[in-house]
Amino acid sequence: KNEVEQSPQNLTAQEGEFITINCSYSVGISALHWLQQHPGGGIVSLFMLSSGKKKHGRLIATINIQEKHSSLHITASHPRDSAVYICAVHTGNQFYFGTGTSLTVIP
Amino acid sequence: GAVVSQHPSRVICKSGTSVKIECRSLDFQATTMFWYRQFPKKSLMLMATSNEGSKATYEQGVEKDKFLINHASLTLSTLTVTSAHPEDSSFYICSAPTQGSGGGYTFGSGTRLTVV
Numbered sequence: 193k194n195e196v197e198q199s200p201q202n203l204t205a206q207e208g209e210f211i212t213i214n215c216s217y218s219v220g221i222s223a224l225h226w227l228q229q230h231p232g233g234g235i236v237s238l239f240m241l242s243s244g245k246k247k248h249g250r251l252i253a254t255i256n257i258q259e260k261h262s263s264l265h266i267t268a269s270h271p272r273d274s275a276v277y278i279c280a281v282h283t284g285n286q287f288y289f290g291t292g293t294s295l296t297v298i299p
Numbered sequence: 300g301a302v303v304s305q306h307p308s309r310v311i312c313k314s315g316t317s318v319k320i321e322c323r324s325l326d327f328q329a330t331t332m333f334w335y336r337q338f339p340k341k342s343l344m345l346m347a348t349s350n351e352g353s354k355a356t357y358e359q360g361v362e363k364d365k366f367l368i369n370h371a372s373l374t375l376s377t378l379t380v381t382s383a384h385p386e387d388s389s390f391y392i393c394s395a396p397t398q399g400s401g402g403g404y405t406f407g408s409g410t411r412l413t414v415v
Contacts, residue, residue: 194342227406235392235409278343282404287333287394289342 195219198279198290205297211266213293215279218260226253226264227278229292235278238264269297301327301397305407312383312414320378320410322393329395332376333404334368337390346391349376383414 196217205211215224226238239246239253241262246253255262266273274297279290302325312318322332330351335343349355349370357363367379380387392409
């Protein structure tokens with residue numbers, strides 16, 4: 193069993209839809225990261241969370257430490273949001289990564 | 300904010316040659332750098348941890364002589380893939396702890412290596 197599980201693995205949405213990607217983890221963490229990987233491979237760090245909620249533009253990330261769960265929300269999705277979204281947790285000693293959620297937003 | 304600049308973003312090399320990937324911390328000192336590898340449709344996997352001025356720590360199964368890591372300064376860590384083979388084709392990414400940001404980590408943008 194992976195230390196970090198993401199769902200769904202693949203997601204197709206119509207432009208404008210509200211999108212949620214979920215991440216559950218089984219280890220104690222000091223922080224959780226959401227990463228965005230574009231088709232060309234480049235990775236962008238979207239959020240680092242240790243508690244609560246963060247918002248940046250149309251992106252919202254939440255974390256529930258007690259439930260060991262985080263969600264990434266995208267409001268008013270756009271085709272340029274199409275990418276792989278990766279959840280990563282840091283235990284204080286090392287990172288564990290989810291396998292990613294491949295999002296395709298159709299115009 | 301803190302940035303880790305990773306170069307090159309893409310490289311194609313011939314089998315048997317060596318390729319160097321650089322990660323530079325901009326506006327902060329990276330005493331530690333993590334190096335990851337990603338196989339297609341797989342998670343990022345930690346390869347090694349480099350520390351400035353000392354030998355890198357490699358994860359089990361990672362060949363030290365094949366993946367040479369140098370962390371000679373507080374702002375530069377390099378990964379050299381020696382005698383590259385097609386099976387080394389992968390996506391390589393680095394990350395560094397970011398001082399003064401509450402324990403955050405900054406990721407490089409990654410390097411897509413293709414060995415032909």
